[in-house]
Amino acid sequence: MPTPVHSSSYSNGPAAEQIGKIRETLLLMASLTDRNLSLALRSLVERDDKLSDAVEAEDSQLDELEVSLDELVINHMATHAPVATDCRFMLVASKISSNLERIGDQAVSIARRARELNKEPLLKPLIDIPRMAQIAAGMLRDSISALIDRKAEMAQEIIRRDKEVDAINKQLARELTSFMLEDPSTITRALNLTLVARSLERIADHCKNIAEEVYYLYQARDIRHERKA
Amino acid sequence: MTARTHPFQRKANLASFQERVVFWSLRAFTYIILLFGVCIFSIIIIKGAPTVFDSFRVTGSFPFISNDFLFTKPQTLHVFKYKGEIKQMAADDYYAFVGQTPAPPPAEIPTTPPAPAPDANAAPSGVAPVAPVAPAPPAIPVPILTTTGINPDDITEHETYSYAAGGIWPQIVGTVLLVIGSMTVALILGIFSAVYLSEYSKQGPFISAIRLAIVNLAGVPSIVFGLFGFGIFVLAFGWNVSLMAGWFTLAFMILPVIITASEESLRAVPQGFRQGSLALGATKWQTIWQNVLPYALPGILTSSVLGIARVAGETAPILFTAAYATSDKLPWEITITPDRLSSGALGYLEYPFLWIHDFVFHGVNALPYHIYVVSSKIPQNEYTERVQYGTAFVFLGVVMTIALASILLRTRLRNRLKW
Amino acid sequence: MSTSPTTIMDETTPTAQSVEVVMNPASPALDKSSRFNAPTIIDIDNVDFYYGQSKALHGINFPIKEKLVTAFIGPSGCGKSTLLRCLNRMNDLVDGTRIGAGSIKISGVDIYDPSVDVIELRKRVGMVFQKSNPFPKSIYENIVYGLRLQGINQKARLDETVERSLRGAALWDEVRDRLHTSALGLSGGQQQRLCIARAIAVEPEIILMDEPCSALDPIATVKVEELIHQLKQNYTIVIVTHNMQQAGRCSDITAFFYMGRLIEIDTTEKIFTNPSQRQTEDYISGRFG
Ligand SMILES: Nc1ncnc2c1ncn2[C@@H]1O[C@H](COP(=O)(O)OP(=O)(O)O)[C@@H](O)[C@H]1O
Ligand SMILES: [Mg+2]
Numbered sequence: 001m002p003t004p005v006h007s008s009s010y011s012n013g014p015a016a017e018q019i020g021k022i023r024e025t026l027l028l029m030a031s032l033t034d035r036n037l038s039l040a041l042r043s044l045v046e047r048d049d050k051l052s053d054a055v056e057a058e059d060s061q062l063d064e065l066e067v068s069l070d071e072l073v074i075n076h077m078a079t080h081a082p083v084a085t086d087c088r089f090m091l092v093a094s095k096i097s098s099n100l101e102r103i104g105d106q107a108v109s110i111a112r113r114a115r116e117l118n119k120e121p122l123l124k125p126l127i128d129i130p131r132m133a134q135i136a137a138g139m140l141r142d143s144i145s146a147l148i149d150r151k152a153e154m155a156q157e158i159i160r161r162d163k164e165v166d167a168i169n170k171q172l173a174r175e176l177t178s179f180m181l182e183d184p185s186t187i188t189r190a191l192n193l194t195l196v197a198r199s200l201e202r203i204a205d206h207c208k209n210i211a212e213e214v215y216y217l218y219q220a221r222d223i224r225h226e227r228k229a
Numbered sequence: 230m231t232a233r234t235h236p237f238q239r240k241a242n243l244a245s246f247q248e249r250v251v252f253w254s255l256r257a258f259t260y261i262i263l264l265f266g267v268c269i270f271s272i273i274i275i276k277g278a279p280t281v282f283d284s285f286r287v288t289g290s291f292p293f294i295s296n297d298f299l300f301t302k303p304q305t306l307h308v309f310k311y312k313g314e315i316k317q318m319a320a321d322d323y324y325a326f327v328g329q330t331p332a333p334p335p336a337e338i339p340t341t342p343p344a345p346a347p348d349a350n351a352a353p354s355g356v357a358p359v360a361p362v363a364p365a366p367p368a369i370p371v372p373i374l375t376t377t378g379i380n381p382d383d384i385t386e387h388e389t390y391s392y393a394a395g396g397i398w399p400q401i402v403g404t405v406l407l408v409i410g411s412m413t414v415a416l417i418l419g420i421f422s423a424v425y426l427s428e429y430s431k432q433g434p435f436i437s438a439i440r441l442a443i444v445n446l447a448g449v450p451s452i453v454f455g456l457f458g459f460g461i462f463v464l465a466f467g468w469n470v471s472l473m474a475g476w477f478t479l480a481f482m483i484l485p486v487i488i489t490a491s492e493e494s495l496r497a498v499p500q501g502f503r504q505g506s507l508a509l510g511a512t513k514w515q516t517i518w519q520n521v522l523p524y525a526l527p528g529i530l531t532s533s534v535l536g537i538a539r540v541a542g543e544t545a546p547i548l549f550t551a552a553y554a555t556s557d558k559l560p561w562e563i564t565i566t567p568d569r570l571s572s573g574a575l576g577y578l579e580y581p582f583l584w585i586h587d588f589v590f591h592g593v594n595a596l597p598y599h600i601y602v603v604s605s606k607i608p609q610n611e612y613t614e615r616v617q618y619g620t621a622f623v624f625l626g627v628v629m630t631i632a633l634a635s636i637l638l639r640t641r642l643r644n645r646l647k648w
Numbered sequence: 649m650s651t652s653p654t655t656i657m658d659e660t661t662p663t664a665q666s667v668e669v670v671m672n673p674a675s676p677a678l679d680k681s682s683r684f685n686a687p688t689i690i691d692i693d694n695v696d697f698y699y700g701q702s703k704a705l706h707g708i709n710f711p712i713k714e715k716l717v718t719a720f721i722g723p724s725g726c727g728k729s730t731l732l733r734c735l736n737r738m739n740d741l742v743d744g745t746r747i748g749a750g751s752i753k754i755s756g757v758d759i760y761d762p763s764v765d766v767i768e769l770r771k772r773v774g775m776v777f778q779k780s781n782p783f784p785k786s787i788y789e790n791i792v793y794g795l796r797l798q799g800i801n802q803k804a805r806l807d808e809t810v811e812r813s814l815r816g817a818a819l820w821d822e823v824r825d826r827l828h829t830s831a832l833g834l835s836g837g838q839q840q841r842l843c844i845a846r847a848i849a850v851e852p853e854i855i856l857m858d859e860p861c862s863a864l865d866p867i868a869t870v871k872v873e874e875l876i877h878q879l880k881q882n883y884t885i886v887i888v889t890h891n892m893q894q895a896g897r898c899s900d901i902t903a904f905f906y907m908g909r910l911i912e913i914d915t916t917e918k919i920f921t922n923p924s925q926r927q928t929e930d931y932i933s934g935r936f937g
Contacts, residue, residue, distance in 0.1 A: 013874035014898060078920035079896030431743050501781030505843070508738065509794035509850055510771035520783060 018076045019086065022093050025069045026100075030144045032062050033100045033107070037140065037203065040107040041133045044114035044196065045126060052118075055111035062104040069097045085217070092217040096147070099206040099213075103140065106199040106206075113192045113199075123179065123189040128172045132200040135165050139207035143214060152218040158211040159223070165204035172197045270625075277622025280615050284396065297396050298619055303555070303599075304395030306612055309387035317612075319394035327384070328377030392603050393612040397620050401627060402559055403593030406472060407551060408541050408631055410589075411479035415540075416533060418480060419487030420522070427492045428517055440492075447485035452545040454482040459549035471590040472560060475551020482546050483536040487529070494528030495521060530639040534632050541628045544597045552598040554606070560591040596624040686713040689854065689884050690735060694750035697730055699742065704730045706908045707750070717876060717885045719899035719916065721892055723931065726905040728888040732856050735759075735886065736773035737766050754854070771798075774847035778859040780839040782831035782846075787814075787823050790831045790842060794850035809849050816882075817845035818875050837868025841875060848883070855879065857887040861894060873898045892932050896920050904928045 036055050043051035073094045076082060082090055139158050146154040176190040176197075212224050284298035307323040309316055318326060430436045458478025468474040498521050506516040544552075565583050570576035604617045690712035697705035705727050712718050720728040733739045734752060737759060751758045759769055771794070782790050791813050792806045800806070810827065814820040819841045823834070831842055840860055847855055857876075861869040876885055876898045889895050895902050896916060903913040904925070912925045923929045930936050 013870070013877045074921050075917040079893075079916055081893050081896070433743075499781065501777060501779055502783060504738065504741075504775075504777060505781040505783065505846075506793070507741065508736065508770055508775035508777075509797065509846065510767045511794075511797045512767060515797055524784065 015076075015080050015082075015086075018072065018080065019089070022069060022072045022076065022089075025065055025072060026093050026097060027144075027148070029062060029065045029069065029097055029100045030140075030147075032058065032065070033103050034137070034140055034144070036062070036104055036107040037110075037137055040110040040114065041130070041137070043111050044117065045130060047114075047118045049115055049118055052111035052115045056108055059104050059108045062101055066097050066101040070094055088217050088220065092213045095213050096210050099209050103203050103206045106203045110196050110199045113196045116192050117189060117196075120189055123186055123193065128168055128175075129193065129196055129200070132165055132168050132172075132197060132204075135161055135168075136200045136203045136207060139165075139204055139211070143207050143210040146211060146214045147217070150218055152215050155211040155215040155218075156223070159208050162204045162208040165201055169197050169201040273618060273621045273625060276614070276618035277620075280619030281622060299396055299401065299623065300398045301396035302399055303392045303397060303616075306390040306393035307387065308390065308612070310385045312383050317394075320389075321395075326377065327379055327381070390610065390612045391607050392599075392616055397594075397596065397599060397616075397623060399559055399594040400596045400599040400620065401623065403552070403595040404541055404597070404624070404627055405631070406560065406593060407475050407479060407547065407595055408537055410472060410476040411483070411540050412533060412537060414476050414480035415483050415487045415536065416529070419484050420491050420529060422484075423488050423491030423495060424517060424522070426488070427495045428513070428521070443485050443488050445485075447489075450545075451482055451543050452548075454478055455546040455548050455550060457481070458546060463550055468590060470549070470551060470553065470592040472551060472593055473589045475547045475593070476589075478546045478550045479540045479543065482543065483533075483539055486536050486539075487533055490532030491525065491529045494525040494532070497528055498524045527639045527643040530635055530642065534635050534639075537631050537635060538628050541624070541631065542597050544595075544601050547595055547598060551593055552595045553592045554598070554602050555594070558591070560588050560593060563587040563591075596620055596627065600624065686716055688712065689714040689755060690886075691753040691756075692731070692750075693753065695731075695734065695752060696748035696750060697727075697734060697739070698744075698746050698748050699730075700744040703748070704908050705734075708910050709750070710903060710910060710913050712884065712886060713901065714884050715880060715882070716900040717880055717887060717898055718901045718903065719895035720886070720888045720903050720905060721890070721895045721931070722905035722911075723936070724890060727908040728890075728905055729858050730908075731905070732858055732886060732888050735854070735856055736770050736775055738770075738775065740766060771850050772852050773854045773856060774850065774852035776840070776843050776847055776855065776857040776860050778862055780836060780843050780863065782834070782839045782842050784830065784832055786828045787831045787834070787842060788827040790846050791849045793846065798850075813845040813849040816848050816879070817841045818871065818878065819845055835868070837864050837871055840864060840868070840872055844872075844875060844879075848879070852883070854884045854886065857885065859888055859890060862890065869894070892920075892934075904931060906931070 036058055039051050039058075040055045042048065043055065073090050077087075077090050080086075139161050142154060142158050145151070146158065173194055176194050180187045180190045209224075212222075215221070215223050281296065281298050284296050286295050286297055287293060288295045304319040304321060307316075307318045307320060309318075426436060426440065455478065458474055458481070462468045462474035462477050463470060466474075502520045502524065503516055506520040507513070511519070563584055565580065565587065567576075569583060570579050600617060600620050603613055603620065607613060688711035692708050692710055692712070695705055695708045696703060697708075708731060720732065722728055730739065734747070735754075739745045747760055752760065754769075754773065757764065783793065785793075788806075788810055791810045792800075795806060795809060811820060814823060819838060822838060823842075826833075831839065834842060840863075844855070844857075844860075861872050864872065873894065876887065879885060880900075887895075887899065899916045901913065902916045902919040904911045904919065904923075904927070906927055912919065912923060912928045914924070918924075919928060920932060923932065
């Protein structure tokens with residue numbers, strides 16, 4: 001079994017311990033985020049308000065974890081002056097954690113929209129949104145597996161999936177706009193759905209960022225803002 | 230062909246000229262000094278070596294080879310004409326040749342010449358007196374035949390030369406004993422005081438003054454040490470002229486060298502050995518004994534090699550304290566008469582102590598003193614020159630042997646205790 | 649952090665498995681205040697220290713906690729080694745030194761009290777020096793040196809101590825086949841670990857280290873640092889270092905000294921991320937020294 005995530009150049013000792021703790025915290029955040037996201041989507045699909053409450057309740061843990069991870073990172077940087085992969089891992093861990101936290105926030109906002117939507121009947125059968133959600137959740141899981149399994153190539157593939165989400169989002173926005181134009185009574189629901197779609201699109205963006213960070217961690221090459229798709 | 234010029238082109242200038250002058254003059258000085266050294270050594274070797282090598286003799290018993298010069302005592306050389314034929318004989322041989330005469334022995338031979346022993350090497354023999362007068366007047370002719378049937382009238386132009394015959398065995402023994410004993414005394418005293426000075430004492434003006442005094446002692450002329458030893462050991466302590474007095478006098482003479490060298494060697498032992506040991510809960514003495522002295526020892530021995538040459542070579546300090554020009558017994562030729570021992574078992578216990586006592590309180594001969602005597606205390610002639618150079622040659626050999634032995638010892642120690 | 653791992657896990661999460669394995673809710677890093685709760689083993693109480701007339705330490709006052717690594721940092725000549733050497737009275741070896749005021753107590757006993765036997769003190773407070781100083785003896789004899797001093801000569805006991813100490817110093821595997829060869833044949837880093845092994849052979853409670861890595865290459869340094877991290881389980885370690893990163897890497901608590909005065913003492917994380925004194929910050933960021 002390959003060493004999960006980044007393996008330090010230290011075999012044991014305080015450095016390895018600290019890096020290990022950062023890794024644990026990051027993975028814990030990832031699993032929490034992933035769980036919150038799926039809870040939020042279930043609250044939408046299953047029209048279950050209790051799930052929405054759970055998402056909102058657990059988000060604070062994510063926030064705490066983000067803070068404590070940054071503290072671990074800065075302590076490690078201050079006390080160990082990491083270099084090379086260790087150094088990139090510090091930067092990447094911090095960025096990934098902030099992206100995860102944002103994804104958590106988006107999950108909360110999806111859960112809130114779901115609670116609104118649950119008050120009224122469905123505007124139309126949910127097709128595009130679950131598709132987007134599936135892609136975005138997949139992107140999140142894959143980017144974390146790319147981090148764990150040290151797969152830089154996988155990260156590149158994840159980045160491409162962001163385009164699909166963007167496309168669905170645009171198309172859904174047009175569709176919902178037409179609903180609103182036709183029947184003003186649908187405006188609230190259509191707007192909420194638009195916001196959910198937008199959240200999912202942002203989540204995909206964050207996942208893309210995570211994938212880019214993973215790529216940077218393992219390949220030491222920054223692929224952000226590269227024109228070539 | 231054009232000379233290529235570049236920034237590093239060799240040019241004639243004052244500095245390079247100076248460089249060459251300095252180099253050649255340094256080299257010349259060194260070789261001149263070397264030349265003198267070679268001259269001195271060659272003279273000693275050329276003139277001295279034959280004395281030693283001509284005296285080899287095959288014997289009938291183990292180890293089948295012996296050397297009369299190295300392993301016999303000095304004797305007076307008798308030169309005389311016997312029936313018109315010039316003969317040279319050592320005293321033993323002469324008396325064997327002449328045999329007992331009923332008349333009293335000549336005045337210039339105060340000790341009773343004993344009957345010639347079967348083994349001339351070991352027997353104590355009649356030797357010339359301390360202040361020899363040579364050439365002695367011819368023996369008084371007695372018109373009676375001696376026991377060997379020689380008519381003393383046939384011996385004419387009889388002359389004697391002190392020390393010119395026989396060997397220098399007692400001198401070699403004396404020198405070796407003096408060197409070993411005084412080095413032992415000096416090393417023990419020197420190392421202990423060096424340990425005190427550099428490890429225990431509180432460094433300050435007082436200790437610095439002591440150190441300065443010790444260093445200055447090295448500049449005191451050796452004759453002063455001789456007088457000091459005479460006053461303290463011979464007279465005040467009542468040790469008489471003895472090995473013991475010589476050991477201590479010589480030891481005191483080289484103590485400054487030994488102390489300074491030992492302090493230097495102790496300082497050369499890394500401080501870490503001491504701190505490491507103390508930090509493990511060792512006492513100061515445990516630390517010094519187990520972790521400092523062993524590593525300083527090779528260095529101390531190296532510098533004491535110089536001390537060996539000095540101890541072996543000095544005449545003045547032993548002049549009044551340890552050396553006899555002649556002595557009829559080697560230190561171990563001890564007779565302990567029964568009246569000195571208690572009766573019974575106690576006597577057997579006392580015996581070794583008395584033996585050691587007699588050994589160390591016995592005066593000795595020494596090579597440098599012998600050289601001094603034969604080259605300035607007795608009239609010079611072709612017969613004494615043989616002994617002078619022979620002794621000098623042997624002396625060089627003895628010093629080299631002792632020095633070599635201590636160098637070997639040091640190398641072994643160093644290999645075992647390297648850091 | 650009140651959430652137990654079971655409530656935040658979701659079987660749909662692909663990372664759940666790995667997270668569950670590595671997650672440790674009682675991780676001390678998340679609860680760092682517990683580190684200062686260790687009992688005090690050395691109590692340095694307002695100590696002034698003099699070399700002859702010159703005052704090298706001015707009113708040093710702080711406790712050293714048991715089974716933690718405490719690092720002394722500060723520019724050269726600020727008195728780190730002096731204070732360290734006060735702790736096992738190695739300064740006694742320097743003429744004219746004295747504690748002018750204050751006291752140093754180890755487990756409540758004033759170690760400068762006349763009733764204290766320095767030899768016993770040094771057995772309890774071991775020391776490792778800047779320059780590794782293996783004795784020119786075999787590896788084995790180096791380790792048993794302290795025991796032999798105490799008159800312990802039974803072979804079984806010595807053998808057992810040699811193995812235990814060398815294992816403790818993470819050196820056993822490297823030297824087990826050549827215990828009876830000269831210690832000087834070891835590399836610099838191995839020599840330093842041998843010195844640590846030699847120190848732990850006499851079973852001290854406290855190990856003082858005066859710049860133990862300053863003569864070592866980076867790899868050997870990492871090994872010694874890892875060793876320090878291991879030794880922390882059983883010993884209280886005080887380490888002097890002029891390498892700030894080293895203090896960061898291997899200590900729990902860092903004390904910063906300047907001109908014979910204690911400027912700041914805090915957890916290492918605090919000192920390195922947010923020192924409360926300006927001088928400390930300047931020093932650790934390399935702006936003076
Ligand atoms: N043996 C000594 N005698 C006199 N002064 C000393 C001695 N050792 C150290 N000092 C002085 O004490 C101060 C602190 O030295 P030290 O503790 O060795 O500093 P550090 O280990 O922090 O570099 C320095 O000013 C130094 O000059
Ligand atoms: Mg120091």
